[in-house]
Amino acid sequence: MEREQNVHIHLSSPAESAPAEEHSFSRKGRRCKICKRPAYIDLPQHNISLCEEHFDEFFVRQVERTIRRYRMLPPRAKVVVALSGGKDSLVTALVLKRLGYEVLGFHVDLGIDLNDYSPKSREAVLTFSRRFDIPVEIVSLKEEYGKTIPDVYKKEKKICPICGMTRRHLMNVYALKAAETHGAYALATGHHLDDLAAQLFANVLRWDFHYLAKGLPVLPPEDGFARKIKPLALTSEFEIVAFAQLHNVEFVRCSCPLGKDAKFRKYQSMLRAVEALSPGTKRYFYQRYTEIAHIFAEHAPEARPALRKCLVCGMPSSSPVCSFCRIWRPEEAEAALRQYRELTLAPTTGGGPDADEAGTSAASSGAFGASEEAPREG
Amino acid sequence: MEREQNVHIHLSSPAESAPAEEHSFSRKGRRCKICKRPAYIDLPQHNISLCEEHFDEFFVRQVERTIRRYRMLPPRAKVVVALSGGKDSLVTALVLKRLGYEVLGFHVDLGIDLNDYSPKSREAVLTFSRRFDIPVEIVSLKEEYGKTIPDVYKKEKKICPICGMTRRHLMNVYALKAAETHGAYALATGHHLDDLAAQLFANVLRWDFHYLAKGLPVLPPEDGFARKIKPLALTSEFEIVAFAQLHNVEFVRCSCPLGKDAKFRKYQSMLRAVEALSPGTKRYFYQRYTEIAHIFAEHAPEARPALRKCLVCGMPSSSPVCSFCRIWRPEEAEAALRQYRELTLAPTTGGGPDADEAGTSAASSGAFGASEEAPREG
Numbered sequence: 121m122e123r124e125q126n127v128h129i130h131l132s133s134p135a136e137s138a139p140a141e142e143h144s145f146s147r148k149g150r151r152c153k154i155c156k157r158p159a160y161i162d163l164p165q166h167n168i169s170l171c172e173e174h175f176d177e178f179f180v181r182q183v184e185r186t187i188r189r190y191r192m193l194p195p196r197a198k199v200v201v202a203l204s205g206g207k208d209s210l211v212t213a214l215v216l217k218r219l220g221y222e223v224l225g226f227h228v229d230l231g232i233d234l235n236d237y238s239p240k241s242r243e244a245v246l247t248f249s250r251r252f253d254i255p256v257e258i259v260s261l262k263e264e265y266g267k268t269i270p271d272v273y274k275k276e277k278k279i280c281p282i283c284g285m286t287r288r289h290l291m292n293v294y295a296l297k298a299a300e301t302h303g304a305y306a307l308a309t310g311h312h313l314d315d316l317a318a319q320l321f322a323n324v325l326r327w328d329f330h331y332l333a334k335g336l337p338v339l340p341p342e343d344g345f346a347r348k349i350k351p352l353a354l355t356s357e358f359e360i361v362a363f364a365q366l367h368n369v370e371f372v373r374c375s376c377p378l379g380k381d382a383k384f385r386k387y388q389s390m391l392r393a394v395e396a397l398s399p400g401t402k403r404y405f406y407q408r409y410t411e412i413a414h415i416f417a418e419h420a421p422e423a424r425p426a427l428r429k430c431l432v433c434g435m436p437s438s439s440p441v442c443s444f445c446r447i448w449r450p451e452e453a454e455a456a457l458r459q460y461r462e463l464t465l466a467p468t469t470g471g472g473p474d475a476d477e478a479g480t481s482a483a484s485s486g487a488f489g490a491s492e493e494a495p496r497e498g
Numbered sequence: 499m500e501r502e503q504n505v506h507i508h509l510s511s512p513a514e515s516a517p518a519e520e521h522s523f524s525r526k527g528r529r530c531k532i533c534k535r536p537a538y539i540d541l542p543q544h545n546i547s548l549c550e551e552h553f554d555e556f557f558v559r560q561v562e563r564t565i566r567r568y569r570m571l572p573p574r575a576k577v578v579v580a581l582s583g584g585k586d587s588l589v590t591a592l593v594l595k596r597l598g599y600e601v602l603g604f605h606v607d608l609g610i611d612l613n614d615y616s617p618k619s620r621e622a623v624l625t626f627s628r629r630f631d632i633p634v635e636i637v638s639l640k641e642e643y644g645k646t647i648p649d650v651y652k653k654e655k656k657i658c659p660i661c662g663m664t665r666r667h668l669m670n671v672y673a674l675k676a677a678e679t680h681g682a683y684a685l686a687t688g689h690h691l692d693d694l695a696a697q698l699f700a701n702v703l704r705w706d707f708h709y710l711a712k713g714l715p716v717l718p719p720e721d722g723f724a725r726k727i728k729p730l731a732l733t734s735e736f737e738i739v740a741f742a743q744l745h746n747v748e749f750v751r752c753s754c755p756l757g758k759d760a761k762f763r764k765y766q767s768m769l770r771a772v773e774a775l776s777p778g779t780k781r782y783f784y785q786r787y788t789e790i791a792h793i794f795a796e797h798a799p800e801a802r803p804a805l806r807k808c809l810v811c812g813m814p815s816s817s818p819v820c821s822f823c824r825i826w827r828p829e830e831a832e833a834a835l836r837q838y839r840e841l842t843l844a845p846t847t848g849g850g851p852d853a854d855e856a857g858t859s860a861a862s863s864g865a866f867g868a869s870e871e872a873p874r875e876g
Binding site for chain 1: 702703704705707760761764765768771772775776779782783786787790793797
């Protein structure tokens with residue numbers, strides 16, 4: 121089932137906005153609107169400047185209002201936060217803790233050694249966990265499944281959809297487990313306004329009603345899927361970088377060395393350009409969308425295939441064996457499929473990733489639909 | 499009544515794409531897909547290159563298909579074409595004539611002497627008219643109303659909405675007259691795909707259902723309004739420039755010296771960047787929109803004020819005297835309003851431009867709506 125936008129946390133490009141050293145987010149001479157002390161940050165979309173203390177308060181209240189607006193969590197709920205080691209997910213966890221939620225961290229070690237990407241990410245998550253006293257569970261692909269994302273990359277051309285599917289699968293499995301054993305209410309990810317607005321832009325460019333129907337910051341729980349929330353949905357990447365610096369959060373600054381989603385980054389930078397012309401446009405674009413998304417849902421085609429349980433892992437899948445198991449547990453997948461074929465006498469494709477988990481975003485999967493007039497991939 | 503998008507023909511910026519001298523639109527070495535002669539133009543969105551002859555045929559057929567797709571005109575109809583002197587409107591007239599329609603040209607001399615803008619525009623229209631044997635009627639603001647756009651500019655800050663309202667009013671009056679006296683079926687303008695896609699993008703960014711409901715390439719005739727059509731709606735500016743050069747159409751290359759709609763141009767250049775990444779995106783974005791616009795219409799607020807007839811000119815207006823007459827016939831407008839007030843004993847505002855004609859595009863009027871969360875103007 122295609123139920124989450126395929127925005128890769130590790131593909132966002134903090135390098136563009138996250139400075140390696142201390143950085144001022146305010147133009148010289150500006151003062152805090154509230155206390156008149158020297159400003160730490162200018163927020164043109166709100167037409168204010170704020171000092172460190174008042175920005176901190178503002179940031180946390182903004183996330184609190186987002187959680188309330190979309191009814192993401194009940195007070196003091198337990199919540200699983202998917203921690204990539206980047207600023208977005210770490211800040212999500214930090215703010216949720218500040219707001220009184222009980223945070224359970226979860227990290228997938230992808231085994232990407234190029235540029236020391238995965239070791240650094242893991243280390244950032246562990247450092248964060250110790251410093252802010254947030255428990256974290258780490259799943260290592262290498263340890264659990266005997267191979268890594270680069271091992272799969274050698275066989276598959278498009279690694280981003282597979283990496284995204286893998287992380288979503290594992291996060292979902294962990295969140296369901298945490299719901300059962302700890303009463304965790306939802307799975308939170310660090311998707312921010314820049315991610316969601318760029319994704320929305322991509323989906324609008326092709327009027328993809330299927331995705332336009334479900335780009336919301338809350339996805340309700342469904343059979344086999346945990347409730348998913350995006351507490352930073354109305355917070356810009358710029359504010360997140362400033363908040364991370366304010367709290368000296370050490371995060372991984374490099375982007376994934378395997379990812380090259382140029383189009384998505386282009387959309388993000390275009391929306392930044394629009395934002396510079398008319399501060400507040402990006403937020404209005406996304407927030408107003410969340411109010412009218414039901415219209416797209418009413419007109420979305422019912423193309424979703426019926427879901428069954430994967431014969432290997434039991435998770436929801438549109439084919440007998442889910443794409444996660446086909447990639448990461450190939451022997452078990454093959455055995456299950458063989459048995460299935462014998463039982464049903466009906467051949468299955470057993471081929472590419474199925475609809476539920478891989479490449480669920482039109483932007484990154486390149487699935488422009490079958491129309492003869494659909495644009496070509498560049 | 500806000501019924502047309504406020505895309506200013508004279509604000510498009512041909513300078514960006516229209517070369518002053520002969521220009522090749524094909525990369526060296528490419529050949530015509532049909533006859534294998536050296537190519538004149540590459541069309542990445544269709545994945546073809548074409549020689550002069552086959553591009554000419556392709557271009558005309560593309561407009562023919564657009565006219566048929568949106569049922570713009572019956573065969574051999576008479577059609578008024580608003581000629582600004584720029585490439586878009588001249589090419590519109592030329593192609594319509596090629597397709598067997600009877601073209602009646604109409605030009606408004608705005609009296610903008612800066613950079614010789616209006617004299618050059620008028621001259622381009624007259625040259626075109628003689629060369630292609632297309633009759634043209636010219637209305638000079640100076641001669642008819644004793645003042646020019648720059649005269650109004652001295653009093654008003656935002657001239658573009660007023661200039662647009664003025665041209666739309668005069669075009670509509672002429673088209674209605676031509677319908678009565680010559681049986682003219684519609685008023686055609688030179689809006690092209692780049693214009694319409696950028697306008698659509700602006701309206702989507704603010705989810706403006708009112709404008710999203712009516713960005714279509716055909717506006718049906720309504721009481722007091724002529725039928726309006728945009729035959730180049732699915733043709734890119736790039737193709738228009740190449741077609742104009744092919745036929746040695748002499749057009750005004752400078753943009754209006756008074757217009758500075760930076761935001762609209764920014765949107766156009768952003769969509770060009772997207773197009774470069776994925777050829778065909780721009781057309782898909784707009785064309786698919788025309789198929790789903792009815793959804794926006796179903797959900798658009800019925801905010802349109804009831805229309806009456808302007809007490810001075812008799813054209814549809816949301817207030818007793820229309821904005822055209824308030825600007826261009828102020829004495830008559832004042833007298834009519836005085837009489838109206840005496841008769842009704844109800845004071846009217848008599849103030850800013852009314853909803854029917856001025857600033858009908860959210861993008862250029864800067865009307866972001868009253869929501870507290872609407873973005874601020876940059």
